[in-house]
Amino acid sequence: MLDRTILPAYRAIEDISFPWPDYYVCQNHLPLYVLNKSIQPIVEVELVFRSGSYYELQPGAAYFTSYMLLEGTKDKTVRAIADVIDGYGATITVRPQVDFCSIVLSTLTKYLAPMLDLLLELLLTANFPAKSFKWLKNLKSQAIQMADKKNAYVAYKLFYEALFTKQHPYGRHLNLADVEAIQLEDLHLHYKKILFADCSAFVSGQVTPAALQSIQQFLEQLPVQVVSAPAQAEFPYKPHKVVDRERKGVQSSIIVGKKLWNKQHPDFLPMLVVNELLGGYFGSRLMHNIREDKGYTYGIHSSLASFQRAGYFSIVTEVSPDMTQDTLAEIYKEIELLQRDLVDATELEKVQNYLLGHFLTTINDPFAIMQKFQSAYFYGLDQSYYTNLLNQVRSLTAVEIRQLAQKYLALDTFTEVVVH
Secondary structure, three states: OOOOOOOOOOOOOOOOOOOOOOOEEHHHHHOOEEOOOOOOEEEEEEEOOOOOOOOOOOHHHHHHHHHHHOOEOOEEEEEHHHHHHOOOOEEEEEEEEEEEEEEEEEEEEEHHHHHHHHHHHHHHHHHHOOHHHHHHHHHHHHHHHHHHHHHHHHHHHHHHHHHHHOOOOOOOOOHHHHHHHOHHHHHHHHHHHHHEOOOOOEEEOOHHHHHHHHHHHHHHOOOEOOOOOOOOOOOOOOOOEEEOOOOOOOOOOEEEEEEEOOOOHHHHHHHHHHHHHHHHHHOOHHHHHHHHOOOOOOEEEEEEEEOOOOOOEEEEEEOOOOHHHHHHHHHHHHHHHHHOOOOOOOHHHHHHHHHHHHHHHOOOOHHHHHHHHHHOOOOOOOOOHHHHHHHHHHHHHHHHHHHHHHOOOOOHHHHEEEEO
């Protein structure tokens, strides 16, 4: 009988390797990556287009065009589309983002062929019904109004604007005026000129030879578009404080952060350890100090975010308004400690083990593995990126952590946003 009073044996993580997808090229030169590893009869097909809001000609065009794909075709109403999807127990999801727009089909392998037929119909013969467009605009307007009542959402908007400016796609957010201004003509233009740009296809799950053939035939019917990124004025980053006292909320939303670089930078992986130590997990210094010791907040966390052309570091929390300044002081205090004192060997080992152990939990099925592949692929990185993750996390020293904190977390480089 298992004795639960005895801790399980401890073993250091020595390998985080996982299968890499197979690569195919369709007749129309569209790249296809396939990970055939599932024992369950499920397949997921994801199309990723370089047609996010970064490339749109009218604010909101990427968002509304992608969602309108599910609202009707030349031969099917939105109800008929939903009936087909439900009838096969499948899902089709659209995900418009800043850099990319993705469309994901999840279905049982045996129903892949008819679902691919439906997806192709949605992509090639979308008819953008005016009634649905009006409904989506109303829905988005309501969502924006609701979000604008939340301090955390407003804080993020102000933070992105402070880092990238309102004129830059990374700092711009859809507002009510944008939703009101956009017209069906803008969607048709985005659909014809931008939506299908630089498509890459990713297939994971149980991919039989017949399924692979069906997918290739499907992909070869898609139009191929190449769209250049529009020229964007780059403004020099200037750290500053942004305070919004008009919200009168129960809590203050705080974001402390700075513009940084994306995961292509050689110090991105080492900085993951610095981030984790400071505020990246439940046992971090910020959590121990500001939640466990001071009781100022329920949660506080830090993170490194990576876009295609930029990145940032941020510390985020919500506290009682009268604890705002004390919380900020403790945040900066913890950063200063990282810059001044060497990390204890026991604490460093704990963070390293947590980082690698958590990573292993994110590659436990073919769909999750494909996401890891994509997060390297779109930055021009290969499988060695994850080998480097293991090596750099394990080998990073206390001296190097202090040097990284001194180099990249100087207090006078932070932007501070407080909304209350």
